[in-house]
Amino acid sequence: MRGAQGARQWCWRWRRNPLRRRDDVFEAWIVLIVWTVMVLGGTLAGLVTAHAADESFTRLRHDRHAVPAVLVGATGSAVPAGEGAAYDHVRATVRWTAADGAPRVGTALVESGHKAGAHVVIWLDALGRPTTEPPTTSAAATESTLLGVGAAVALGGLVFGVGGVVRWRLDQRRYNRWEREWERLGPQWGHKTP
Numbered sequence: 001m002r003g004a005q006g007a008r009q010w011c012w013r014w015r016r017n018p019l020r021r022r023d024d025v026f027e028a029w030i031v032l033i034v035w036t037v038m039v040l041g042g043t044l045a046g047l048v049t050a051h052a053a054d055e056s057f058t059r060l061r062h063d064r065h066a067v068p069a070v071l072v073g074a075t076g077s078a079v080p081a082g083e084g085a086a087y088d089h090v091r092a093t094v095r096w097t098a099a100d101g102a103p104r105v106g107t108a109l110v111e112s113g114h115k116a117g118a119h120v121v122i123w124l125d126a127l128g129r130p131t132t133e134p135p136t137t138s139a140a141a142t143e144s145t146l147l148g149v150g151a152a153v154a155l156g157g158l159v160f161g162v163g164g165v166v167r168w169r170l171d172q173r174r175y176n177r178w179e180r181e182w183e184r185l186g187p188q189w190g191h192k193t194p
Helices: 002-010 022-063 137-189
Strands: 065-071 089-097 103-111 119-124
Touching: 022 137, 065 103, 089 119, 103 119
Parallel strands: none
Antiparallel strands: 065 089, 065 119, 089 103
């Protein structure tokens, strides 16, 4: 019985009632639309974003490939990145052989601590330029999921904010009507309270 009473209280704007105003019905529609768009639109935006990000990461993994290279100069030590942690890659000048057999020289990210002449692995893009290593499948899945969740939350927040502004405007309109009604009917009740 308590559940039915809660549902009646929650849906009071939808029931026939002599005290129900047009603004109440309008507000009920606004709330329904906002929640529907937040749930369905947020889910759709999250799925589309996650899918697009996953395709992008898959394309990166397909376009980039690892090649052996030789360090031209020593890499030195890694730069500290926090408590006891060190980023283990540094930018260094390397020499490698391109797909057409021509020798190439450029800068690429390599593991730190190597001496000149050491053999390292670098990553090249589809045009043969040095680039970063593409994300692993698990890292790409995690990042795609986070991007999808972020898109869903962003859309939900935007829609919730717009709905809040519309409801605020409705409240302002109601307050103005009440003020006009009070100014009209208040003097009929005798004197006003100072």
